[in-house]
Amino acid sequence: MIKDNSEYLISRDSNTYEVVIGLEVHAQVTSKSKLFSSSSTTFGAEPNTQVSLVDAAFPGMLPVINEFCVKQAIKTGIGLKAQINKRSVFDRKNYFYADLPQGYQISQFKYPIVGEGTVILDMPNGQKEVGIERLHLEQDAGKSIHDMDPQNTLVDLNRSGVALMEIVSKPDLRTPDEVSTYIKKLRSIMRYLGTCDGNMQEGSLRADVNVSVRIKGSEKLGTRCEIKNVNSIKFMQMAINYEANRQVDLIEEGKTINQETRLFDIKKNETRSMRSKEDAHDYRYFPDPDLLPLEVTDDFIKKLKADIPELPDDKKKRFIDKFKLSPYEATILVSDIDISKYFEEIIANSDIKLATNWITGELFAVLNDKNLEISDSPISAKNLSKLINLIKDGTISGKIAKTIFELMMDGDKDPQKIVEEKGLKQESDPKAIEALIDKVITDNPEKVKEYKSGKEKLFGFFVGQAMKVSSGKANPQLINDMLKKKL
Amino acid sequence: MSEVTTLSLTDLVQNIKEKKLSSLEVTKGFIDRSEKSKILNTYITEDFSSALEKAKSFDNKPNFDLKLPGIPIAVKDLFCTNGVKTTAGSKILNNFIPTYESTVTKNIWNEGAILLGKLNCDEFAMGSSNETSFFGNVQNPIDKNLVPGGSSGGSAAAIAGNLTPITIGTDTGGSIRQPASFTGTVGLKPTYGSCSRYGIVAFASSLDQAGPISKNVKDCALLQEIISTYDAKDSTSIEFKRKSYSKELTNNIKGKKIGIPKEYRVDGMPKEIEELWTKGIEYVKNCGAQIVDISLPHTNYALPAYYIVAPAEASSNLARYDGVKYGFRSKGENLIDMYEKTRSEGFGSEVQRRIMIGTYVLSSGYYDAYYLKAQKVRKLIKNDFDYAYKKVDAILTPSTPSSAFKIGEKTNDPVSMYLNDIFTVPVNLAGLPAISIPAGLDAKGYPLGLQIIGKAFDEQNILNIAYAMEEKIAFKNKITDWWIK
Numbered sequence: 001m002i003k004d005n006s007e008y009l010i011s012r013d014s015n016t017y018e019v020v021i022g023l024e025v026h027a028q029v030t031s032k033s034k035l036f037s038s039s040s041t042t043f044g045a046e047p048n049t050q051v052s053l054v055d056a057a058f059p060g061m062l063p064v065i066n067e068f069c070v071k072q073a074i075k076t077g078i079g080l081k082a083q084i085n086k087r088s089v090f091d092r093k094n095y096f097y098a099d100l101p102q103g104y105q106i107s108q109f110k111y112p113i114v115g116e117g118t119v120i121l122d123m124p125n126g127q128k129e130v131g132i133e134r135l136h137l138e139q140d141a142g143k144s145i146h147d148m149d150p151q152n153t154l155v156d157l158n159r160s161g162v163a164l165m166e167i168v169s170k171p172d173l174r175t176p177d178e179v180s181t182y183i184k185k186l187r188s189i190m191r192y193l194g195t196c197d198g199n200m201q202e203g204s205l206r207a208d209v210n211v212s213v214r215i216k217g218s219e220k221l222g223t224r225c226e227i228k229n230v231n232s233i234k235f236m237q238m239a240i241n242y243e244a245n246r247q248v249d250l251i252e253e254g255k256t257i258n259q260e261t262r263l264f265d266i267k268k269n270e271t272r273s274m275r276s277k278e279d280a281h282d283y284r285y286f287p288d289p290d291l292l293p294l295e296v297t298d299d300f301i302k303k304l305k306a307d308i309p310e311l312p313d314d315k316k317k318r319f320i321d322k323f324k325l326s327p328y329e330a331t332i333l334v335s336d337i338d339i340s341k342y343f344e345e346i347i348a349n350s351d352i353k354l355a356t357n358w359i360t361g362e363l364f365a366v367l368n369d370k371n372l373e374i375s376d377s378p379i380s381a382k383n384l385s386k387l388i389n390l391i392k393d394g395t396i397s398g399k400i401a402k403t404i405f406e407l408m409m410d411g412d413k414d415p416q417k418i419v420e421e422k423g424l425k426q427e428s429d430p431k432a433i434e435a436l437i438d439k440v441i442t443d444n445p446e447k448v449k450e451y452k453s454g455k456e457k458l459f460g461f462f463v464g465q466a467m468k469v470s471s472g473k474a475n476p477q478l479i480n481d482m483l484k485k486k487l
Numbered sequence: 488m489s490e491v492t493t494l495s496l497t498d499l500v501q502n503i504k505e506k507k508l509s510s511l512e513v514t515k516g517f518i519d520r521s522e523k524s525k526i527l528n529t530y531i532t533e534d535f536s537s538a539l540e541k542a543k544s545f546d547n548k549p550n551f552d553l554k555l556p557g558i559p560i561a562v563k564d565l566f567c568t569n570g571v572k573t574t575a576g577s578k579i580l581n582n583f584i585p586t587y588e589s590t591v592t593k594n595i596w597n598e599g600a601i602l603l604g605k606l607n608c609d610e611f612a613m614g615s616s617n618e619t620s621f622f623g624n625v626q627n628p629i630d631k632n633l634v635p636g637g638s639s640g641g642s643a644a645a646i647a648g649n650l651t652p653i654t655i656g657t658d659t660g661g662s663i664r665q666p667a668s669f670t671g672t673v674g675l676k677p678t679y680g681s682c683s684r685y686g687i688v689a690f691a692s693s694l695d696q697a698g699p700i701s702k703n704v705k706d707c708a709l710l711q712e713i714i715s716t717y718d719a720k721d722s723t724s725i726e727f728k729r730k731s732y733s734k735e736l737t738n739n740i741k742g743k744k745i746g747i748p749k750e751y752r753v754d755g756m757p758k759e760i761e762e763l764w765t766k767g768i769e770y771v772k773n774c775g776a777q778i779v780d781i782s783l784p785h786t787n788y789a790l791p792a793y794y795i796v797a798p799a800e801a802s803s804n805l806a807r808y809d810g811v812k813y814g815f816r817s818k819g820e821n822l823i824d825m826y827e828k829t830r831s832e833g834f835g836s837e838v839q840r841r842i843m844i845g846t847y848v849l850s851s852g853y854y855d856a857y858y859l860k861a862q863k864v865r866k867l868i869k870n871d872f873d874y875a876y877k878k879v880d881a882i883l884t885p886s887t888p889s890s891a892f893k894i895g896e897k898t899n900d901p902v903s904m905y906l907n908d909i910f911t912v913p914v915n916l917a918g919l920p921a922i923s924i925p926a927g928l929d930a931k932g933y934p935l936g937l938q939i940i941g942k943a944f945d946e947q948n949i950l951n952i953a954y955a956m957e958e959k960i961a962f963k964n965k966i967t968d969w970w971i972k
Contacts, residue, residue: 053587057807059580060567060589060686062721092803094849096826103806153822155811284849286858289692289800291722 008175009216010248017251018216019244021179021209022171022224025186026164027196028140028204029072035139035163036063036106043202047156055161057101062290065090069163070294072195073113073137074304076165079189079311080132082117084301088136090291094284099142099155107166109285112136113294119169119189120313121181122331130182131170140164165196171210171221176237183207183233184335188312192337206231211243213251222247223257227264227271239264243271315340323352332360338374345381350388358388362405378409387415395419396426397476428475430482433466436474437482440465451487459483491516492649496558496706497733499652503549503556510549510557510601513652514542517559517603521650526970527626529641529650531564532572532605541601553599554713561651563642564605565612566592566697567686571602575688576610576620576638579808579815579833589686590721591655591697591714598713603651607641610835611805612662612690614638615907616897619837624894627670628966629933633891636666636907642700643670647964653701653710657687659694660793661887661911664923667700668886668936671925671964673707673953674700676911678943679918680725683718689804691797692723694915704924704954708732711946730947738955741775745952746879750786751910753888759929760885767883767926767937767956774955779879783871788864789913794905795848795861796916801838802845808833840901869917876942881949884910886923886936910938920946924953925962932965 010017034041037054054061077084089111092104114135121128142160146153167186173179187198187205198205207230212222227243230236242264247257261280262271287293310318312334319330333343333356346355363384367374387404390396396404396419404415404424419425427433440462441448451458466479491499491513502508518535538559545557567573567585574580588596596602609619617625617640625640627633628648635644639656643666646654656663658676667674675698682697689695699710712732718724747768752761768778810816810829817832819825834842848857875882888909897904914921920943923936937956941949 056812058567058585058587058813059573059575059583059688059807060585060684062685064720064722094803094806096806096809098809098811098822101807101812103809104803282851284803284846284851284854286799286803286849286854289723290689 008177010213010244012248012252015252016216017213017244017248018218019174019240020171020212020214020221020224021173021240023169023173023179023182023210024208025167025169025183026206026208027076027167027186027190027198029069029137029163029165030195030197031066031069031072031163033066033068034161035066035069035137037161039161041162045158047154047158049158051157051160055101055157057103063106063288065291065294066163069137070113070296071304072163073135073165074296074301075193075308076167076190076195077114077117077135078305078308079193079195080114080117080119080135080167082132082135083115084296085111085113085115086296086298086301087111088113088294090137090288090294091285092288095281097141097144098153099144099157099160101142101157101160105139105141106288106291107138108136111293119182119185121178121185122327123178123181128178130172130178133168133170135165135167138164138166171212176240179209179236179240180233183236185312188335188337192309192311200232203231207236209236209239211240211247212257213244213247223259225257225259225271226261228261228274230264235264235266238266238269239271242269246271312340323347325352325356329356329360336374342374342377342381346385346388350385351392354388354391355385358384362402366409378412379405380412383408383412383414390415390419394426394428394475396424397472400424400426400472424473426475427470427473428478430478433474433478433482436466436469437462437479437486439469441486448487459487462487492520492652494652495702496653496709497703499558500554500556500709503558504551510542510545510559511539513557514538514559514601514603517651520648521561521603523971524648524650527628527644527648527650528623529607529625529645529648530561530604531574531576531607531620531622531641534571534602534604538601538603545599545601550599554709555595555598555600558600558652559603560595560600561603561606561642561645561654562592563608563639563654563656565608565657565688566655567688568592568602568605571605573605573688574622575612576608576622577808577834577838578621579829580688581621581815583814585686587686590683590716590718591687594714594716595655595710606639606645606654608656609638609640609662610838611688611801612638612657612659612695613801613837613841615661615665615904616892616894617641617666618894618898619835621835626894626970627891628970629670629891629964630931631969632894633933634669634894634896636669636887636891638662639666639674639700643667643672643674646670646672646700646702647966648970649966653699653706655697655710655714656700657690657695657697658911658915659690659696659797660915661908663698663700664886664911664921664936664938665907667923668925668934669891671934671962672700672702673704673922673924674698675707675711675922675946675950676914676920677711677715677946678725678920679915680723681715681729681920681944681946683716683721683724685718685720691800692804693800694793694797696915704922704950704957705733705736707922708736708950708954711950715946727944732947732950735947736954737951738774738958740771740952740955743776743881743948743952744779744879745771745776746779746781746875746882748781748783748786748875748882748884750783751884753909756885756888757929760888760935763927763935763937764883764885770926770956770959771883771952773959776952781875781879781882783868783875783913785864785867785871786913789868789916790905790909792861792864792868793908793912793916794844795857796865798841798845799849799858800845802842802849805834805838805842837901865916868913872913872917872919872940880942881945881952882940884938884940886910886938890929890931890933890935914938914940919943920949922949922953924957924960925964926956926960927962928965934962934964
């Protein structure tokens, strides 16, 4: 079914279908307080402990916009190379639910704060541009808990009023891999900007996935279905795969696809109809009369622009141009702000090539193995930098370095100290090396004879023996040089 | 000393400052009279014992630098008052006790005033006769079985009946000015953004404003300068230079240009309203002001536009009363059932009617035809005023198209009830300040009011005009105390 990484096509008999995907990503704004109140946004607090009178919609309570959240949204817009709208309007989206205290969500409908932009994806077969339709600010709802009490639904309003950015892509995505790369890239940009922590487990990043299919080559978009509130990349990919095949099957059977909202059941790995277009809510959007239109000046935007750090695309270009990294290495090292920081901290004092290899090699292997983020790395950048410097100045060999690396993981130990404590310093004294080699030659007269009679492959044997005698501490370069002379 | 209740606020303040009266004497006076006036049904919640305590403690440690030293005041039950039940005249908030204070009431307590109680009003301020209140209708002290107007009916009746020296109401489409007109009292609807809406139970956010209802213009000016403050907690609050309205009050309005809009001569307007208006024009002229004929061409569309915008906002503002968090809750089989039962039992029929109208006009497919069009009309109405104000300093109109009507007279005819707001509604749509002052009596001896509409933030000017006219009119309210045996 999947031809290669770049193409995701679904074939049935004579027809081949292309899948068209658009995402509405809900990203929680990194902010100490909520969008329209001063309540805290800390994750994991006791239920209903971070709720103000405004969040609980008490009579006479009024929303007041949190300027910091506005700045965060604009920064994100800049990161998406998007149009920043100097005038935007907050609307009320009206519907009843127990965890929606106001009976409406304050959102931006007609006039979002951010307009069209672009995200660049690094795919195995090259770069791909994904269009951003818009970004708007809105309030999150509370949480209904149905399984804690047999009689009642319980409501936790800690999330009620937390600021979200809804980032709507154009229907430019074509494969589950692109979706994965897109989400990761969005997450990476927002983490660089500090506007969203991108933590999917805590619900800081979730998406509604719009899926439609069409005969490959057709220009016309098919009828789409929206899969609501998917909170992991893996589930998004599974949901797309299921949904695209379901739609293709319907078309092949001569049936029509109903535009509808669907849910993804992770246990059954299938999507299920939630409500059809006919049953869709009439949200009765209208401008919130409690809030004036949001107006920002050119100067305000300019100041925010000046605050934007180097973003992944630019950083990658710099890493390639300045540090001569391969595009592949650069992509990995800029993929997350913490990785790039770790890398840049090391190369401030250490060899770039060695740093690249050690981070993408040994360190990533350990992090993957232990399922850790780089921010929780058992080895700090400072100590890995020291280790690399010990290799570079010949104090230790690469092989010994790997041993030391293992030891460093126990409490982020200083490699210098390990070298001293364990006496792992590389032997580079020519006299000591000579003595070592003399011993190897004396101990293996038969092998020497064979070597001298033309069996040059045995050179490696002598190197190995010399290393063994030195317990791995001898400088391999010196051993090589001296062995050649002596033999 | 029962006659304290007949004194104006200004006189009471003076007497207390000169230690001729204590706060306790004044507070007792109003409480005693209120106790005798239960028939009027002005109060929803009395806070008398607490008021007496506060009066005593004021007298023990008086601060005469305050503007309302130990003055007892009852307020409309739309203002959230910390620790005192706040119902908005509705069953759905029958058990609601706020843990916070509205900015407007906080402002008056900060000046030394003492809460007497919470005054009756139409449910969620939706009504023009105080008959939609869950707590029953209010009797107009002017005559038995007469409505006091609405929605601030309890407030206007309490002033006219001398149950509080001054009060605050709210005005969304005329809810201060119309009852003031019906009770022979003074009522000011300030410029939108002048008084904070924080802590006021919302009806229609883009129209709601708090304002004073008083015995005379000077008292009104004094309270207005106290309640009008910029408030960061209300995003629609406006920062502008607020004057000391009572200090700067003057009856010198010589040379002021007063506009008379021809569109306010509506069909079927009673002759006595017409005559009142003509008399008003003479008073203004006698004060040395100049009369200018003006046109406000879109006036006819104000009432329909209002009855789209206000219910639309209300339908959304009242969504929070769902039985989940506070207030009345009915038992239901499930969430939807609970919502339906709570809201159909908790809201009265007028509120339900407006929620339905509002929901309808915001529905997809109708939004453009109703809500959007109404907003455009609103803009045109504002433009009318802007244009007129290039030529005039203020505008004089009748406050209402009739005097107070009998209880029950219009309850089955919502449209005729809505027509009561015909002269007051354009002002709210344009966000302007306007004051109603008593200007005469009709054949039945019921008071009639005149309305002076000002430019935005020009409260001082309309207060001055009202002050000058008040002097010339020398209106005397006929309160016979018919309800006190």
